Amino acid sequence: MTAPPARRRRVLAAAVVSAASVAVALTPVAPVAAAPQPAVATAPRPAVAAAPRPAVAAAARPAVAPQTQALPTVAAPTLTRVAGTDRYATSVRASQLAFPSGTTAPVVFLVSGTAQGTGPGAITAAARLGGGVLLTRPDGIPSSTAAELDRLNPGRIVLVGDTSVLATAVARAATRYAPTVQRVGTASAAVTSQALNRFAFSSATAAWVVTSRSAPNAVVGASAAGAHRAPVIVLDGRLADLPSANATLLRDLGVTSVTVVGSTAAVSSGIEADLRALVGPTGVVRASGADRYAVAARVNALGWPAMVPGTAYLADGRATTNAFAGALLAARRKRPLYLTVPFCVPASVRPALVGAGVTRVALLGRETSVRLLAGRLEACRSIDAAPSVWVLVNKRNAVSPKTFVPSNLVVPSMPYADGQRLRSDAAGALARMAAGSYAAGAGRVGIDTAYRSYDTQKALYAKYLALKGRTWADTWYLRAGFSEHQTGLTVDLLPIGRSNCTINDCIDETPQGVWLARNGWRYGFLLRYEKGRTPTTGMGFEPWHFRFVGTPLAKAYHDGGWHTYEQFLGEPAAPTY
Numbered sequence: 076m077t078a079p080p081a082r083r084r085r086v087l088a089a090a091v092v093s094a095a096s097v098a099v100a101l102t103p104v105a106p107v108a109a110a111p112q113p114a115v116a117t118a119p120r121p122a123v124a125a126a127p128r129p130a131v132a133a134a135a136r137p138a139v140a141p142q143t144q145a146l147p148t149v150a151a152p153t154l155t156r157v158a159g160t161d162r163y164a165t166s167v168r169a170s171q172l173a174f175p176s177g178t179t180a181p182v183v184f185l186v187s188g189t190a191q192g193t194g195p196g197a198i199t200a201a202a203r204l205g206g207g208v209l210l211t212r213p214d215g216i217p218s219s220t221a222a223e224l225d226r227l228n229p230g231r232i233v234l235v236g237d238t239s240v241l242a243t244a245v246a247r248a249a250t251r252y253a254p255t256v257q258r259v260g261t262a263s264a265a266v267t268s269q270a271l272n273r274f275a276f277s278s279a280t281a282a283w284v285v286t287s288r289s290a291p292n293a294v295v296g297a298s299a300a301g302a303h304r305a306p307v308i309v310l311d312g313r314l315a316d317l318p319s320a321n322a323t324l325l326r327d328l329g330v331t332s333v334t335v336v337g338s339t340a341a342v343s344s345g346i347e348a349d350l351r352a353l354v355g356p357t358g359v360v361r362a363s364g365a366d367r368y369a370v371a372a373r374v375n376a377l378g379w380p381a382m383v384p385g386t387a388y389l390a391d392g393r394a395t396t397n398a399f400a401g402a403l404l405a406a407r408r409k410r411p412l413y414l415t416v417p418f419c420v421p422a423s424v425r426p427a428l429v430g431a432g433v434t435r436v437a438l439l440g441r442e443t444s445v446r447l448l449a450g451r452l453e454a455c456r457s458i459d460a461a462p463s464v465w466v467l468v469n470k471r472n473a474v475s476p477k478t479f480v481p482s483n484l485v486v487p488s489m490p491y492a493d494g495q496r497l498r499s500d501a502a503g504a505l506a507r508m509a510a511g512s513y514a515a516g517a518g519r520v521g522i523d524t525a526y527r528s529y530d531t532q533k534a535l536y537a538k539y540l541a542l543k544g545r546t547w548a549d550t551w552y553l554r555a556g557f558s559e560h561q562t563g564l565t566v567d568l569l570p571i572g573r574s575n576c577t578i579n580d581c582i583d584e585t586p587q588g589v590w591l592a593r594n595g596w597r598y599g600f601l602l603r604y605e606k607g608r609t610p611t612t613g614m615g616f617e618p619w620h621f622r623f624v625g626t627p628l629a630k631a632y633h634d635g636g637w638h639t640y641e642q643f644l645g646e647p648a649a650p651t652y
């Protein structure tokens with residue numbers, strides 16, 4: 076069998092990381108000075124009969140995938156995952172890492188797992204007080220969360236938000252785990268932020284300001300603020316002026332420097348002007364960016380102007396619950412939290428992650444939240460542009476323009492190519508894969524069809540529509556402009572030299588088909604239409620149809636256990652046009 080293609084990604088990543096930056100221990104967390112007693116009335120404890128401790132399921136351990144090192148003189152960041160079976164278990168896992176065995180938390184903040192709008196201030200309050208943050212169901216405490224509360228053995232549990240955020244049942248259950256249980260805040264993100272800041276801070280020199288209308292900005296701002304043991308101020312960034320309650324708080328705390336998170340569309344220039352008037356013209360910086368990923372990267376660039384080598388936390392920026400679950404862990408370790416597209420790292424984020432300040436990447440959440448491919452710091456490519464090797468083409472995503480013709484179509488250099496053409500990168504990979512099949516003893520594979528033009532696809536579809544009807548034609552043939560074959564990245568393969576099967580339909584019953592299904596990813600190919608995936612792909616099982624996406628993606632798709640490209644990309648199913 077031929078060796079898998081060289082891992083170019085490693086070479087790219089390695090080129091910018093110096094040998095000296097390898098394996099640096101995490102910055103120890105400095106002990107937090109004793110906090111003043113909070114000026115918040117303690118809620119009366121609900122009169123609850125002593126209930127038996129709930130049966131507690133052990134929290135799932137994270138799937139840790141250490142990255143192997145390919146080159147002797149340099150190192151790509153190692154990769155770990157902080158994850159549980161669901162958001163609550165992920166929050167617990169982060170807490171276990173934030174509070175290693177034998178340590179306890181003086182206070183734990185409980186935040187709704189279904190909406191973290193009121194929660195950012197809990198991250199900064201916990202970071203300041205040396206406490207913990209856990210997600211809970213809004214109507215009760217999950218067993219994994221309960222077990223962690225038991226382990227942390229806090230003197231006080233703070234429910235973040237009023238009963239519309241966390242039900243009375245949560246307060247009742249919490250009394251089993253701490254002598255004091257109280258609520259701070261309301262259903263309002265801004266009001267709760269203010270209350271949490273009053274609860275945890277008596278003074279601060281720096282503060283971060285985020286809008287309540289952007290969960291991604293809020294979680295990143297809170298984590299950065301927490302890392303600096305500073306407060307985060309959540310407000311409605313569309314307001315023309317800084318609310319007086321926030322101004323009073325900043326004055327009371329003695330804040331002299333403020334980081335505004337997001338562009339002027341997120342936090343208005345009027346608010347920024349008021350902040351300058353309050354803390355001085357040079358005391359305010361704005362972390363702007365074209366999108367949530369760039370904003371997060373900018374927050375971290377400002378927060379860590381000279382980063383000591385260590386861990387960077389990386390979370391899905393589309394749905395930020397897992398980012399929230401890991402935000403306090405990052406803050407306690409004084410390390411940055413970056414947001415990413417689930418399956419790749421945006422250009423605005425990648426330079427920081429491949430820089431000397433990052434020796435380890437910790438993914439927050441499971442593979443379904445943030446993929447190994449992002450953890451391996453693969454740069455994003457378009458999934459819309461027809462010439463992109465990652466392009467998604469299905470019944471909901473046409474080739475654009477519809478009559479697109481790929482450049483550099485060539486006949487793969489392999490036996491039984493039958494004059495069929497592919498894009499040169501896919502052709503090279505296919506020739507290696509065909510040689511791999513033969514070398515492995517699985518036999519020769521040949522090409523049935525590869526590149527098909529718009530007009531060819533149009534004629535094919537019309538032929539089968541006339542012969543078999545609409546339902547059959549739409550299950551087995553895509554309409555012109557909707558076929559992956561038009562991208563030059565897709566091939567239908569045949570087994571060669573088998574008496575029981577000479578056409579593509581039965582290739583899965585041959586050694587060739589079995590070998591291709593198992594090994595195609597090594598060469599950068601996906602078995603695109605697997606059995607039983609019609610509701611997602613819109614296509615029947617096609618064991619002969621292989622789509623080239625490049626080795627890094629195909630390997631991560633395989634390693635992550637994915638079965639449809641749509642789900643891997645986090646894109647909607649495409650059962651129909």
Ligand SMILES: [Zn+2]
Pocket residue numbers: 560565566567617619620621
């Ligand atoms: Zn095909």
